[in-house]
Amino acid sequence: MPETKVLIVEDEDALSTILEYNLAKEKFEVAIATDGEEGLLKVEEFGPDIIILDWMLPKVSGIEVCRRIRSKPETRNIPIIMLTARSEEADRIRGLETGADDYLTKPFSTAELIARLKAILRRIRPGLADDIVEHGDISIDRVSHKVTRGGKEIHLGPTEFRLLDHLMQHPGRVFSREQLLNAVWGSDVFVEVRTVDVHIGRLRKALNKYKQGDAIRTVRSAGYALDVK
Template structure:
């Protein structure tokens, strides 16, 4: 089955160009020019990836992204934001809102297609496959089991959910607040310090007998699974 890409863009010429190139690349393409309509369509039939313009009629791309990340059903939906706003502060805001990638207009179609392929490889398989690996760490999502090398890693339910979330987004830094929303849920009140406690438990379970720590602490930012762990 072809992966489905939704393009949310109100600039007709760019929308047509994106649709043509993605269709040629083998994707099923759905187009929409309005932010509110995009949210409604995604609730009914989520695509595999969303190309999302920042400046949209009725609802900005940032707000679309925020609403999608707030729902369990679309929390992990891959989103690439495309926008003419190229300042560093805008890029950080887009990524902090939950975009998986951020591409500034004007961009080459070759680069955009490469970004789409990269996000698909990194995220879509991790969401659909039963076995997800990161180095010598294997998460069996069907059996809710974790192995590191030849040994089984025994995790509590919260530590398991924490690792499962991080391993779906290798290299991406999540703030404590983002991890609280993803692992505990946005409707549950838990202090941010609780994240540190469970990350500590996860580390102790994963790193037996001096094994290399895959979890990176980013000062004043949060945690990620460290890409350098794989090298």
Template sequence: MLPNILVVEDEESLATLLQYNLEKEGYDVALAGDGDEALLMVEEKLPDLVVLDWMLPKVSGIEVCRRLRQKPESRNVPIIMLTARGEDSDRVRGLDTGADDYLVKPVSMSELSARIRAVLRRLRPGLAEDSVRRGDIVIDRIAHRVRRAGSEIHLGPTEFRLLDYLMMHPGRVFSREQLLDAVWGSDVYVEARTVDVHIGRLRKALNTTEADDPIRTVRSAGYALDMDR
């Protein structure tokens, strides 16, 4: 099950950008546009982490943080605050209210992703996996290594990202366009057939043993990682 992140941000373009990039990182992302909506969404479904803007309509981010910390069911939900306020006093106020971390806008997506992983690793260690296993394949994101049935598999950087993405969504079929968007990025032009080339290289690397091919080709649809075939 993917970690669920609630992004509370009233600037629509930034909210969409955060959702897009966090979903690429393998998170299940929900959006709230104001403080009232955020509090209702937390009541309906408790998230694993909240990315919370300070300046919000209706109920401020600071007040949302305070209320979440008052309720027993949401008291321990990790909260990362985003704000245009860079003063030390504001940072201290945010942390004193109950935020676990604090980032000043404009936000670097790589830094936000690193902060999320760090907070989850500290507060929800089961959700911040540095190592992921699917069947007999183990991917180590820190050491950038892959093993299958105990043997090390040597992958190029693109094949590594491709395998990592497929392992985050086992059994799900992705079109070539979806894989291009997730692995190469939406702002990079790459032909769809490039995916076939890298899938071929990934297959060749993974199938050096007598084990079954874990990558399933779905005609006219795309590819999926199946470890139980």
């Protein structure tokens, strides 16, 4: 299978260098553009599978780059992750409404960015999905449905496996019970919201079987996140 192409449009040299290094380690083919005009040119020349796009760019803004990509039939379906120092909800909504598929506020974890990038690729192109996903000392094998932590096998039920798989795709991100219900059970299935707590409890207990520390973080009034070092 050919390497997946990632275009980074970012004017901070230090950040783009770090991202390029880490994405190359994950076997992605990477191209870099340092302003909006170059970014639009590279979209045509490089033909990326996914774009990491900074909001604040010289010459043409990230929002405008996103808008132009979405306006062309040949590029409108390329997924875009926006990076920005803006954290206000209105700005996040504006970025998503312009056509971004996901949104990360600086500073962010490179591991989280790569996990979100892979999650988007899995969603739109199942053939690009990794059979094995790792974060911290936890590893999931999607083919054999095996989970290990610190090299020791962890036995999970099917629902707990799907919960962990979803959380592993977005390490550190907090999900409400409703979001987890939709992602794991599906929006067309009626399940009590408190059911999430039961399965999170089972998952938490299983992952801590060998006393390696609680991998699930509870955020009061917000939900749950995978929090593994």
